[in-house]
Amino acid sequence: MGRMKGSYAQSGKLVQPVKSFSREVKKMAQEFDDSFKEVEQSVMEDMERVYSEKTIDHFLNPRNLGEISAPDGFGRVTGPCGDTMEIYLRVNSDKIVNTTFWTDGCGTSIASGSMVTEMAKGRNVSEAQRISQHDVLAALGGLPEESEHCALLAANTLKEAIRDYLGIKREPWKRAYRRY
Numbered sequence: 001m002g003r004m005k006g007s008y009a010q011s012g013k014l015v016q017p018v019k020s021f022s023r024e025v026k027k028m029a030q031e032f033d034d035s036f037k038e039v040e041q042s043v044m045e046d047m048e049r050v051y052s053e054k055t056i057d058h059f060l061n062p063r064n065l066g067e068i069s070a071p072d073g074f075g076r077v078t079g080p081c082g083d084t085m086e087i088y089l090r091v092n093s094d095k096i097v098n099t100t101f102w103t104d105g106c107g108t109s110i111a112s113g114s115m116v117t118e119m120a121k122g123r124n125v126s127e128a129q130r131i132s133q134h135d136v137l138a139a140l141g142g143l144p145e146e147s148e149h150c151a152l153l154a155a156n157t158l159k160e161a162i163r164d165y166l167g168i169k170r171e172p173w174k175r176a177y178r179r180y
């Protein structure tokens with residue numbers, strides 16, 4: 001039986017179709033790859049027409065994404081658009097030594113959360129509390145008018161997290177009643 005298979009393969013009757021099938025598959029994969037690159041390129045061009053380089057970078061490579069367990073400060077805010085952002089703080093002697101964010105919002109809310117956490121890191125809480133929507137917008141190089149509220153969501157969530165930190169600093173027993 002083994003000999004029969006071998007001779008069938010050796011005869012070229014099997015080898016030929018397998019070779020041309022694999023050539024076909026490679027060609028299709030290449031075509032798919034090319035058209036995917038074209039789509040990717042055109043999406044990038046569309047984004048660059050609307051958003052600054054900084055915004056695109058923070059949207060595609062968000063900094064500080066995630067959670068901090070048992071944070072020293074936590075804020076969760078839902079904006080009028082229905083999207084929510086969370087900010088987590090690690091604070092040492094009133095200095096924000098680490099901060100992370102999470103959002104279920106749009107691309108510009110991701111960019112805003114990424115930027116506001118970058119801006120807050122290393123600052124004293126009272127300085128970070130003053131980071132405004134305008135500051136986030138300026139750091140991102142501006143956002144289209146209809147997306148400016150995403151920067152407000154980020155600034156407000158940071159303020160909420162700092163408020164939480166200060167509240168617990170005043171009344172540490174409240175930490176036990178947190179629901180996260």
Ligand code: FES
Nearest residue numbers: 081083105109150
């Ligand atoms: S549209 Fe809701 S946060 Fe951007």
